[in-house]
Amino acid sequence: MTKTLDQLRVEIDMLDKRIQSLIGDRAELASAVAEVKKSTKDQGSFYRPEREAQVLRTIIERNDNLLKDKDMAHIFREIMSACLALEQKIKVAYLGPKGTYTQEAALKYFGYAVSTLDCGSIDEIFREVEKGNANYGVVPIENSSNGVIGATVEMLYSQDLKVCGEVEILVRHQLMMADQSKEIKTIYAHQQALEQCQRWLSDNYPNAELKSVASNAFAASSVKDEPNAAAIASEAALSLYDLERVAKNIEDKAGNTTRFLALGKEEVPASGKDKTSVLIVAKHEAGALLDLLSPFKEQGINILQLVHHPMPNAKWEYMFLVDIEGHQQQESVKKALAEIAKKAIKMNILGSYPVAVL
DSSP, X not given: OOOOHHHHHHHHHHHHHHHHHHHHHHHHHHHHHHHHHHHSSOOSOSOOHHHHHHHHHHHHHHOOSSSXXXXXXXXXXXXXXXXXXXXXXXXXXXESSTTOHHHHHHHHHHOTTSEEEEESSHHHHHHHHHHTSSXXXXXXXXXXXXXXXXXXXXXXXXXXXXXXXXXXXEOOOEEEESOTTSOOXXXXXXXXXXXXXXXXXXXXXXXXXXXXXXXXXHHHHHGGGOTTEEEEEOHHHHHHTTOEEEESOOOSSTTOEEEEEEEESSOOOOOSSEEEEEEEEOOXXXXXXXXXXXXXXXXXOOEEEEEEEEOTTOTTOEEEEEEEESOTTSHHHHHHHHHHHHHSSEEEEEEEEEOOOO
């Protein structure tokens, strides 16, 4: 017998009540975990990136219902975020103002139960975490179209914060303005956004003046009271700054993605599926880089990424950002890094952390 709409709604209400009760039970257990941790000598952060990665992977592996794997994992991401807030209040620094892709990355990684601190620059994010004004920071490290973010690499080289996680955000640029009936004479955006939409802008607004600003969110906030100006920004910025959409998804390359790093002060234990990031300064001589990287081959370690970036205040000298599979406590990784440290002018192990789940 087919159930009526009213009967189905009654069953949904009953299930919602059970789900709410079970989430409450989980929250009580999280609170109990906090009390146990407080009673021990370890008074470090209650946030465990490796544990959360393991839980989310398990949720995806055992998912066998109509909801997509990632959708189910996102639901549990928020449950864990809310439960963590009962254990310890987490503050995350990000590149502001509100509505940036970096804020989106921070909330995707940590969940919406954290409090956030918007910063005016990548340097400021590092400083706020170093000073303890934020527990963690989230910074962009590379874009699939524009490559590595130099400001982040330079701060990783000069500071002592550890990479504790990664998250990727699909970049979809929206063109917006206060009143879309007005003629567009000026378009504001971050320089990278202007580059990522260059062909579209040339085809559709060849006579508009393009102005580079500190962030796309700042661009969105700037055009509110400028009638003939538009901004390139994220979907979130549309409602946040009460603007009208002129055009949707104007990036030249579909699938444009930015990878972000989560930064903290503590090392992250192995999660079972990890990567390690290292900054290396090689000797300036023939074959130095090849010789430097040979221990990875000898130990059977896969290099996931290798990019170079100019050394600050050193002409024609470069540092290399290397991402490898595995955790620095694994014997093979430990041996390879020890050999590289002997050959390099300088080597910074930025951290080992779980491979992005969401």
